[in-house]
Amino acid sequence: MKRLRRIREDESGVASTVGTIMALLVFLTFISLIVNQYVPVWMKDSEASHMGGAFGQFGTFKGSIDLQILAAQMAQDAGVDYIPITSFTPVTLGVDGVPIFTSPTTGLLTSLSTKGTFTTQLTYSIRGRATQVRESSTGEIVLDVFNRYYLHQAIVYENGGVLRAQNDGQSMRADPTFGVSVVNDTLRIAMTHVGLFGNGSVEGSSTEGIHSKLIGVDRQEYTQVLSDVWINGTTPYGVAWVSFFNRTLADAFKIDSGVFVGGCPTYCFSPSYFGTRIQTLSIVTPYYTLTADWKDPKRAYDIVVQIHNDPNNSIPLVMPITKVQVQHAFVNIAIAERGTEVSI
Template sequence: MIPNASFIGKETRETNQGMFSRFLKSESAAATIILAVLLLGLVFTMVSIVRLEYVPEWKCAAEQDHMYEIWNDFQELKIRIDMLSRLMESSSYPANDFSITVPFRMGKGDIPVFEPSRSDGKLEVNKERCVMIITLYNSTNEVMKFYNFSCGGITCYLQNKQYPDQFFRYENGALILSDGASSVMRQPPIFTIENETIDGSNSNSNSYTVNIRAVQLSGKADSVSSNTITPLELTGLSSNQVYDSSENENTNLKAFNLTIATKYPDAWISYLNETAKNAGLKYDTDYEIEKRDPDCVYFKFIHTDDKNLDRLCINESVIEAALRVGGSSLSSEDFGSQESGEGDDTSESEEDTSENENTMKLNQWYCFETVSGTNVDLSKLKDYDSKSNFLTQKSGKLSDYSSNNAFEHNLNNQLESTFGFNSFTEFESQPNSVTILMVYQCNLNSDPYMTFAGNKLDKTLQKGTGNNWYLYKQDISAASINDPSDLKFYLNIDKKGEGKKYINIDYLAVRPN
């Protein structure tokens, strides 16, 4: 018998059991880790599937809902402006200007947990040009009067992650939807053509009444980038009747044309064309409509023997639109915090510099800064032949004048434009007169219609031939000129159908004296 054999066997069994127990524990830990890894992999896989398959669709739907919300804000904007226009026409309008605030929900479209980022939006006021010119003609197709309205507008740009980007635009009473390439009018302005048959329904002569309301948004050009609610304040300044042919017993009004300078010509062309057709007008016979240059829409009501323009009524509403970000009197509880893309703090020295830059001095020539109507390149109207001393000459033919950078216009298309200023706010001192000067060459068979600062210019352009350059120069009394915004030059030359008719302009400027 081996001594202590039972003890050795017992110790061996205990050792084996300990090793086996540790092995089982280590195997259990490894299994737990593997299970955890598999579970995490499953979770990540499910999250990835959700993010790839479902989140884009949810994001697209959320951004689409946000687009509908912004569109509802623009509809509210139009309702408020229309309400202010009507209220200003009534006798109950308060003596002090009345203001209304419209909130725009700029940021949304987020998906909690999976996609918390919001769409970014940019709201602009009077950053894009919109100008409407209404020209009145008599029975011999001569210009009687014209009216120019700087309408301005409000634009919202949204940058989405999934849903296609779209632009919303309010201008001159219309709500427009655009994708950047094309545009459609969702809500129309106040432009109506009503047809009433004269002497009963069996008569072949029709009488038409046309109503046009111009909505001018005043206030400084401003913009804000935000992903929260942004307030826009509207203040009604004035609303009045500009023209009514029924109140003029001696009127010889027979036709009119409407020119709109806009970045959304497709929307305006479609709307004006549909309005004319619904009134029973025939294209090319009763009216013309076309897109001139990329950003100009031309509509003309044509005079015919069996059609009469019985009445034309033009109204104007002036509304001040201002972004109230940072300086708004509205509390943060109403609209939340704002993220402005424009700085609100301006030092005193910066304000002084800006004031000097915005002051127009006397006895200096200034080239125009803005133009409406036909697509005129203003840069070509700012230089001239430096060898010529025409600035001190009188109107007439210029000797030895040459130019390689003139604005050229073929009069197969009508030239109708209004030139003006937008950066000057005041004169150095009130001028006694203003001089307008233009260097040109032209081949015309009729006189153009021109006005400056509301005054009809009597002098006509020299109808030269060949390469001769001419100077047009005229002094106008400054009695009706209060600030530089009144310095507007209107030029209208009808299209010519016989031979080569043209006008080239090399230099165009004004001088307050």
């Protein structure tokens, strides 16, 4: 029987094997640190910075529209023809990702000419005859950014204002043209409707832009107002609009927020919630009434602004409305590449 030979013990390769394993562990730990710690912090800061930059770009777009309206007004006042110009505002849609570790954050820039409907309604006397007026506008531009590390937010241009909306709230960040002034115990109201024409969209993380051309301005002035002044709207951002109207009107009528504490029925602030969303919002004062009601079929709020009028000067606290100025601007819009839907 052949005798088995004992295998000679040799530990000379153990050190190199253990060293390789340790090096791999250090490398994997470093990669894990990058993926789980560095990349989320970097992307969150980048997405937050991008939202701030996008808001600034929408502010620039609003300024461009306002300047075009001003130029048209000056031409009209001077009695000369207004020559329309085309303005371009760049908008960065999203955030570039970190190669290998994470993909880009994309955004969707959309122009919707049938959304964001607003109307101003009143009845005034012309040559002794009661005449109803209804001025309206539609259109909104939305940058919806699908942030994964920062809050999911949207920046919106609607009826001359710039709004910021996210899951837990919305606010008016750049005010539209709306003013109420008290002169000798009478009210004067001024508002601008901005109608946007042209649909289009673009998605990605690159820098695209918005082409805009003001094609006309119409300004009307109404005196001898017989009715209350109503401003109605249908918009997903109704809470922000009601907050803006309340802030503007409260400043005009010198209403302090403290009067709403235990002030019903004269002063009432009544919100109701469905989950985290405000379902209805009602603000009542002797001077005005504001409401916002969420409508599921529309996926939007119906808002109503009622500014009370006392043409006979017989109701306590309520003032007569002596002048209402309504300006209507008509703007053609194209997103990214110039479209053929409207003239740009």
